[in-house]
Amino acid sequence: MKDLLNKAKQTKIIFFDIDDTLRVKNTGYMPDSIPRVFELLRKKGILTGIATGRNFYGVLPEIKALNPDFFVTANGAYVIDSSDQLIYNNPLPKSTVASILSWLKNCDSDYVFYGSDNVVASSWNEVVAQAISPIYGELSVNPDYHDIHDIYQVLSLSDHDDQLVLPDELVNKVRQVRWHPHSSDIVPIAGSKADGVSRVLKQLGLSPENVMNFGDELNDLELFEFGGISVAMKVSHPAILASADYVTDSVENDGIEKALKTLALI
Template sequence: MPSQTARPRAIFLDIDGTYADHGLAPAAHVNAVRTARKLGHLVFVCTGRPLSMVPTHILDAGFDGTITGAGARVEVNGEILKDARFEPELAARIVEALDAHHAAYILEAPEALYGRIGVDRRLREVLGPVFAGRPQHDGVLSTDVDPLEDILGPMQYGDDLRNTSYAKVSCFDSPVPLTHLMESFGPNVGLIPSSLSALGDRAGEIFMAGTHKAVGIQAVEARLGLDRADIIAIGDSANDIEMLEYAAVGIAVEGGHPAVLAVADRITAPPAGNGVALAFAELGLLG
């Protein structure tokens, strides 16, 4: 039985593997977001992607705001509530360490992605085999979006990135395990596994310690005067753990990261099974 609710809720949706797959959202998810908002609920994107990597066709469904960079940047109704970046000295030190070990990485900022000249070729070599086996159609989603172009499209290239302002690093190929590099960065830097688990410990996301999606949700909560009891979050990856723990109702996607499944109050289907729409219906968000 659906759990009907009359009071407005605030729903925070991860993108990849939750709201969308391979950069595309099923029509049922788009319709669910639009219907929920018409009924007075608030719906936000809450993604690890920087704003520069969030496609316009994702946002076209209509959202009340975006939390991007896994909590580094928060925008509500056109107002930027937060735009956190690494301190310049630390940012330069991270870049120097990655370059010294010939790592293939991308620096993520709201305005663009930044990479060293030639990193596009390296990423094609590393990620090509990972994406090669993906289905072209799964019955619900048309997966004709090239995931490599999804990454490389917003890229800007340079020889020296030490002075770049950025909020997060996605490392796709490091000859040295990233856990070893982390020891030199100090307590203000965190590391989570890459969502591309096939890459192992040579890949991961380097972020500002203490910055995560729940921090972004708290910024929205404070600005809009939300009640934490009315917050719902849906996600599937390691960077969704804190937001599912923080939400009154945390929903994990079937087949998601084990730690996410462990903290979830409910489980829903992946995008191919219209999981976000099913969860909305079960919670009474669609009327």
């Protein structure tokens, strides 16, 4: 613990996942300790950021109300600061989106588009609703949304999502990150929260050792391996628990506040 406390002294910015980290995904519960934590960090001069698989449209009002300094969204593909200034923008090429949709249609899979300011489904049914409703509610439906909008991420949606295998034409362009039994994020091959966070650090003149991050799911893995200190929530994916420098309590039990107190940051 002494080594970890010494390492924590280098922390200048902390990134937080949203679902099951800042708030409970299925209920929307966010403890009163979260706004308090953000205010205490601000008073200590420690910057804060959101690092999420959601696009900016999906960052909830209560999360924006925390006034974080940066938003790393769509798994690192769209990054802005608190003044809405664009830091990084990496939509999927149109040809890649077309190939993804062709593959998913051939696999009898529905899909969801992440634009910069909207989330749109190819159709709305029970399988799609089970995965998406706890996060976004019911989505508008437009299977051709990609024709006139930039797409930062595509989600596959089906009751056989675990059987989907990328075709050869896509394996060097995108990768799958499963986040739900019925769904996977389909993101650029080099895209990740770590990539988006690195763009913020470059702008600030900071190094990975200056970062702390909190998360719980597989799309946090690259960020956990990126550097600095990684804190896993108690109920996290086994790979995240194995990669974490420290494991804290659950959202409901003020895990973030407890970790930051233990690490002497608040």
